[in-house]
Amino acid sequence: MQSDRPAQQKILILGGTVEARELAETLVREGHDVTTSLAGRTIDPVQPEGSVRIGGFGGAEGLATYLREEGFDRLIDATHPFARRISENAIKASALSGIPLEQRLRPRWQKQPGDRWKAVATLDAAAEALPPGATVFLALGRQYLDAFSARHDCRFVIRMVDPPETPLAFSDHVLVLGKPASDPDREADLFSAHGITHLVCRNSGGPGGYAKIIAARRLALPVIMLERE
Ligand SMILES: NC(=O)c1ccc[n+]([C@@H]2O[C@H](COP(=O)([O-])OP(=O)(O)OC[C@H]3O[C@@H](n4cnc5c(N)ncnc54)[C@H](OP(=O)(O)O)[C@@H]3O)[C@@H](O)[C@H]2O)c1
Incomplete structure (x- = not known):
């Protein structure tokens, strides 16, 4: 057979x-x-x-x-x-x-009604887009953080999967260790608990990191979105 x-x-x-x-x-x-x-x-x-x-x-x-x-x-x-x-x-x-x-590369996320995205092409442009006094959630990998460390006028909440090997060069920051939650409510609770005013992330596409985008939409948070080339 x-x-x-x-x-x-x-x-x-x-x-x-x-x-x-x-x-x-x-x-x-x-x-x-x-x-x-x-x-x-x-x-x-x-x-x-x-x-x-x-x-x-x-x-x-x-x-x-x-x-x-x-x-x-x-x-x-x-x-x-x-x-x-x-x-x-x-x-x-x-x-x-x-x-x-x-x-098998994922399509990028598309802006939905209620999203407040500012698209940027570079990390430097993302750092410049933050207003003084912002409390910023950086949903970026370790290798993408340096551009933000000169913004001494902002407070950063930085999520990383593993602890950094060397101390981060940020004057005012909090580390959140762990993977992104898949539940938008948990992401929204995290943003609210830290008083987040801005989210910075990359347009990675796919379901894995999308909960934070939904959470930002619900909280009407501005998102500085680093787009792919
Ligand atoms: N970039 C991100 O934001 C991100 C987010 C989530 C997951 N990841 C995953 O993390 C890995 C590394 O990402 P990256 O941005 O550092 O990569 P990258 O800059 O494109 O790659 C740098 C080097 O890392 C090695 N490498 C990367 N992916 C590999 C793999 N799957 N298996 C074996 N070697 C690999 C290769 O070294 P050699 O030249 O010596 O072969 C490559 O030249 C990728 O597998 C990616 O899927 C990345």
């Missing part, structure tokens, strides 16, 4: 997102041999189904070599839309190795 299942493939997912985890689960369920690659940025990442490897490949050439040596049939880029270098490497590695690449 013929099976309806697609032939088993050996698949490398470039991950680090909720969508990559969901994809790994689906592909493992379909019977594929799936490996998810994580950069190793978070101390205790949620483990996807299938195999997991952690750490950089050493550029596009390193990724191409890994793909060939491990005998992968497919490469899927399901990384975060602001993780640009690895996506560029994936394109080059696919060209170098001849192993097909599928890109």
Whole structure:
């Protein structure tokens, strides 16, 4: 009897997102041999189904070599839309190795009625857009914070998944450790508890970080939205 299942493939997912985890689960369920690659940025990442490897490949050439040596049939880029270098490497590695690449990049969020967004193209522009005296929630990764530290006239509430390795150079700030909540009510409670007047975030798209956008809408908070190029 013929099976309806697609032939088993050996698949490398470039991950680090909720969508990559969901994809790994689906592909493992379909019977594929799936490996998810994580950069190793978070101390205790949620483990996807299938195999997991952690750490950089050493550029596009390193990724191409890994793909060939491990005998992968497919490469899927399901990384975060602001993780640009690895996506560029994936394109080059696919060209170098001849192993097909599928890109699963999320569409950006679209402004909804009630949203008070100011779109900016750079982190410096985001920092400049804040009025003096603002209490600002920075929903940004560690590598995006420096542009704001010169704003001594604002107070910052900074959310990070893991504690910073070196102290942050902000004169007035509070750290909130942990992942974003998926419930807008919890995000709204957090904003209210800290007296937040402005939210700064990136237009990442996807469901993972959208609760904060809904919370800002409910509280009529201005959002400084860093758009992708
Ligand atoms: N940027 C964000 O805001 C954000 C948010 C949530 C999750 N993430 C996830 O965190 C990871 C790192 O993001 P990033 O912005 O630092 O990336 P990036 O700037 O595009 O990549 C920098 C370097 O990190 C390594 N790398 C990145 N993603 C990798 C992966 N999935 N597996 C193995 N190596 C990886 C590569 O090193 P080599 O050149 O040595 O191979 C790459 O050249 C990504 O997997 C992304 O999906 C990022």
